[in-house]
Amino acid sequence: MLRVLLTLCMLCTCATGQDGRSIFQYLEDQGFSTLVELIRGAGLSQEFEDLDAIKTVFAPTNEAFKAVPDSVMVQLQTNVTLLKQVLLGHVVMDDTVLGVFIRDGLTKTSAAGTTLSFNKYNQIKTVNGAQISGDVLLANGVVQSINKVLLPIGDTISTIVAEGDAQFQDLFGFLILARLFGTLSLPGPYTVFAPTDAAFEKIDVSPLITNRTALADVLKDHVLSGTLWSAGLTDGMTLETLSGKQLTVHLASGQL
Template identity: 40%
Template sequence: MMRLLVLFAFVGFASALTIPELATQLGATELVKLVTQAGLADTLSSKGPFTVFGPTNDAFAKLPKSVLDLLMKNKQLLIEVLKYHVVSGSVYSSQLTNELTAPSLAPLSATAFVNIRFNIYNGGKLITADGSPVVLANQNASNGVIHVVNRVMWPLPFLNVPGLITREQAQFSTLLTAVEKANLVATLSGGPFTVFAPTNAAFAKIPADVLNKLLANITALTDVLTYHVISGTFWSASLSDGETPKTVEGKTVKISINAGKVSVNNANVQEADISVTNGVIHVIDTVLLPPSFNINSL
């Protein structure tokens, strides 16, 4: 069990307030409004207990207007999104471990629920739920506990790394071809992994004849692909400027953060924090090449 640091409030006596009442007191009024609109207020005021990862008002304000409008119009989707922020039982930060997954109340099928992945970084200074940092933990209600998070979590259809790039072939068809040619589908179904995934446009920066040679050279292709993979789940909130994580290929990449924009070596992160069942994907605009790798000598 990890030690709680100053960020995380002392677990004391349960409040007399229910979860919706406590959320209101904590300032998460948008969450309470949506919970009421979804018809979940009575459930979250019942005996429970429940653990709620409650987004701040600012977290909801960060959502695109089109997404908010969709949630307003689609009650079933709103219910599923809100249920993805709830776990049965009272779960305190001291009970969380890195890479732990726990079922939310959001249904995945008739018999299963969508898991939330928890990660712990910097000796417990940062805890994330599905990549969303916990900014205030262990707030006791009469029927459970609230952990305040600064990003709305979204119950995407859960797929593993190969499943996601297969589904998104419009963006990743070249990457999928490369993974299949290198016989890495089974490997990338394990993990957990952090994958920096080059788009088709990223591969298109490589001259066609050179790319064809790379795809035909399984050893070189494997080196290049595994240079895009880090063991463990590293959401964008956990990345820091100048860090050099080791890749599965064996060499390191350099993370740079400037004015909120993240790059990996010479590649820019175009979309971060795509949740998959075995880690996270960050979309990049340039193919990464291991140091001393000469792509033109293939």
């Protein structure tokens, strides 16, 4: 009963507005200048101002936008249709996604029709891999600050490896040779620690090429069942791979 009352209290607080500002006003006042500029450029200011439409906005910081490749930013700034799609991919309509209710495996549909997948690693919460920071309750919904821009990604790991960066050509070939390419085409989910071509050059791969079983075991050592975003990695944590081996995570200055 107490939990139900608490839930109702929090939802009412959100609906009436603990902070009287609209979401758009808050973003302006709090220095989300890149996001505000893009919202204006997409002609979506009114949607973020509208006090009659409750929504949750996952708001990338200016630092998050700095990490987006220049070529992608140019596309966003010159293609209004694409820009609207990306911005609305950060919005959940008619819902208040509060941090206290985020659980591992939770999914929501964005205003762009894309799927937002949530994960929880101890006290760290993520949405599509972007780390979430706090709840800000406003007159027309909730703002959750995130440290990455939510951009569309490939459907499967095999697609990304096959069609993506040229630095994974050896991995692509080895997955086919080990007959694992089809496995990574399945829904999963999987997490892959993907060796680059440069990494493979540091070892003698000839014994693996002539022993398909050994090659498959080595590749499975790099694959986890489930979704593990980088934000969820902590120093010293152990992970079980598809081969059944235990990996220990070591982080130094944020680097894996």
